[in-house]
Amino acid sequence: MAYDNNFGERKMFQGNWKCAKCGAEITQLPFEPDPARLGQLQCRDCHRKSRDSFRGGNGGGGGRNFR
Numbered sequence: 001m002a003y004d005n006n007f008g009e010r011k012m013f014q015g016n017w018k019c020a021k022c023g024a025e026i027t028q029l030p031f032e033p034d035p036a037r038l039g040q041l042q043c044r045d046c047h048r049k050s051r052d053s054f055r056g057g058n059g060g061g062g063g064r065n066f067r
């Protein structure tokens with residue numbers, strides 16, 4: 001809940017979805033979920049985690065050290 005302060009009116013979409021990763025219930029999203037991607041929805045926690053690990057970069061594998 002860090003960024004709930006400055007944006008007084010942020011449109012949230014209410015619904016009843018499930019996180020594809022941990023199975024947690026998702027009742028609202030900051031964006032309208034694409035029906036084609038309902039199976040890939042992630043709760044806030046998982047979303048943040050995947051973003052974090054994305055930045056951390058643990059062996060992405062570029063073919064630079066090939067051999």
Ligand SMILES: [Zn+2]
Nearest residue numbers: 019022043046
């Ligand atoms: Zn989750």
